[in-house]
Amino acid sequence: MSTSSDTPSQVRTGRIRRSNETLILIAAEQEFARRGFDGASIGRIARSAGVARANVHYYFKSREKLYLRVLDDIVDRWNQSFPENSSLDEPYDIIKHYIAAKLHFSRHNPAASKIFAGEILRGAPLMGDRLESIYSNWLHSKVGILKSWMQAGKMDSLDPYHVIFMIWSSTQHYADFDFQVKTALKIQEYSEDDFEKISATLTHIILKGCGLSPQQDAPL
Amino acid sequence: MSTSSDTPSQVRTGRIRRSNETLILIAAEQEFARRGFDGASIGRIARSAGVARANVHYYFKSREKLYLRVLDDIVDRWNQSFPENSSLDEPYDIIKHYIAAKLHFSRHNPAASKIFAGEILRGAPLMGDRLESIYSNWLHSKVGILKSWMQAGKMDSLDPYHVIFMIWSSTQHYADFDFQVKTALKIQEYSEDDFEKISATLTHIILKGCGLSPQQDAPL
DNA sequence: GTCTATAATCAGATAGAC
DNA sequence: GTCTATCTGATTATAGAC
Numbered sequence: 001m002s003t004s005s006d007t008p009s010q011v012r013t014g015r016i017r018r019s020n021e022t023l024i025l026i027a028a029e030q031e032f033a034r035r036g037f038d039g040a041s042i043g044r045i046a047r048s049a050g051v052a053r054a055n056v057h058y059y060f061k062s063r064e065k066l067y068l069r070v071l072d073d074i075v076d077r078w079n080q081s082f083p084e085n086s087s088l089d090e091p092y093d094i095i096k097h098y099i100a101a102k103l104h105f106s107r108h109n110p111a112a113s114k115i116f117a118g119e120i121l122r123g124a125p126l127m128g129d130r131l132e133s134i135y136s137n138w139l140h141s142k143v144g145i146l147k148s149w150m151q152a153g154k155m156d157s158l159d160p161y162h163v164i165f166m167i168w169s170s171t172q173h174y175a176d177f178d179f180q181v182k183t184a185l186k187i188q189e190y191s192e193d194d195f196e197k198i199s200a201t202l203t204h205i206i207l208k209g210c211g212l213s214p215q216q217d218a219p220l
Numbered sequence: 221m222s223t224s225s226d227t228p229s230q231v232r233t234g235r236i237r238r239s240n241e242t243l244i245l246i247a248a249e250q251e252f253a254r255r256g257f258d259g260a261s262i263g264r265i266a267r268s269a270g271v272a273r274a275n276v277h278y279y280f281k282s283r284e285k286l287y288l289r290v291l292d293d294i295v296d297r298w299n300q301s302f303p304e305n306s307s308l309d310e311p312y313d314i315i316k317h318y319i320a321a322k323l324h325f326s327r328h329n330p331a332a333s334k335i336f337a338g339e340i341l342r343g344a345p346l347m348g349d350r351l352e353s354i355y356s357n358w359l360h361s362k363v364g365i366l367k368s369w370m371q372a373g374k375m376d377s378l379d380p381y382h383v384i385f386m387i388w389s390s391t392q393h394y395a396d397f398d399f400q401v402k403t404a405l406k407i408q409e410y411s412e413d414d415f416e417k418i419s420a421t422l423t424h425i426i427l428k429g430c431g432l433s434p435q436q437d438a439p440l
Numbered sequence: 441g442t443c444t445a446t447a448a449t450c451a452g453a454t455a456g457a458c
Numbered sequence: 459g460t461c462t463a464t465c466t467g468a469t470t471a472t473a474g475a476c
Binding site: 034035036037038039114117118120121122123124131132135136139156158159161162163165166168169170172173174176177179180181183184185197198200201202204205206207208209210211 | 254255256257258259334337338340341342343344351352355356359376378379381382383385386388389390392393394396397399400401403404405417418420421422424425426427428429430431
């Protein structure tokens with residue numbers, strides 16, 4: 001078609017669009033994480049991205065649409081961060097691996113975690129049902145797996161939902177409430193050493209607390 | 221003094237003031253918890269309290285002052301909820317009691333918990349240093365106690381800060397993120413039974429995970 | 441595709457009648 | 459002490475020149 005001819009100007013235009021969209025999305029994620037949807041202003045996002053206010057509207061139409069786009073991008077990143085690793089089959093290893101993955105995400109995507117935390121804190125006024133669909137299937141399938149492990153005597157009998165909520169809450173805490181953690185620890189930023197301590201402590205308590213130890217039914 | 225004479229009109233006036241202040245404070249706590257400081261509107265607070273917009277300003281001067289007053293009242297309630305109970309001296313009992321107290325507060329003061337969660341999530345833009353002063357002394361003294369228990373071999377050696385953060389995060393989760401929990405559990409409101417399960421699960425994992433069991437150095 | 445100017449909206453705060 | 463009316467400021471969103 002005539003509109004799809006790749007003239008130099010169109011190629012350059014496409015690049016500018018992508019580049020500007022990316023700049024705006026990065027700035028928007030920081031702004032929404034820091035101030036929440038209500039506190040965020042398009043003016044600050046534009047300034048921080050280095051574009052004019054009107055251009056943010058040109059690319060994303062409205063603040064709400066921009067916010068939802070940021071959320072979608074976060075969900076994509078989230079899904080990429082938790083690949084199915086079928087090489088593990090021991091409860092101990094699987095849970096240990098999951099805690100590590102969650103902490104890794106919290107460490108490297110604190111803004112993303114905060115945006116979701118804010119959204120849930122307010123009752124998901126903007127995401128609505130989309131929130132549930134993100135984790136619902138995953139959650140209920142893992143609950144089933146935990147139940148089967150408990151029935152097989154591989155781990156202590158506990159409410160599987162609350163075991164998972166505990167992993168969520170304790171790992172996300174270091175992203176969502178980093179301000180309080182850092183103030184309490186008197187540090188500016190998390191160090192490698194901090195995250196090793198966090199990982200060691202959470203892993204120890206949760207695994208031992210669930211009655212799990214390494215290779216508990218290792219065949220001699 | 222002449223101004224303190226208790227004429228009927230002044231007595232009634234004082235009562236109205238207290239009554240209206242209370243109505244506004246109750247409405248404000250709900251509004252700030254649901255929408256955050258930026259999303260909250262004085263109009264909604266006034267309507268919900270049954271007074272005119274201007275009266276909220278008359279009593280509290282500004283939205284920010286009202287917010288800070290709500291925070292102060294929450295801190296008071298918080299302090300009343302955690303009386304020093306010197307009757308306990310076993311690590312197992314003390315931590316178990318603390319988890320129960322935290323969960324009790326989460327259950328009965330979800331709005332208060334959410335307001336603090338929102339404030340910490342955004343880096344305490346309005347509370348500032350006042351936040352730290354609330355828990356700082358408590359935290360560092362308890363860290364010292366945990367350390368002494370670990371050195372005495374009464375519990376596993378772990379980073380005491382992260383043990384406490386874990387108790388905070390896992391108990392507060394049920395207030396701050398109740399929307400997600402309730403959606404996942406497909407319930408409208410927490411029941412007595414829900415909280416018993418939560419309490420049992422958290423208590424089991426944390427205590428066992430820290431290597432604590434009841435009366436571990438019972439005499440005889 | 442970009443930017444300035446402007447319209448429209450909303451909410452906090454205040455003045456002043458009652 | 460209460461309430462209506464108004465002022466003010468901020469911010470989203472859009473129109474239209476470049």
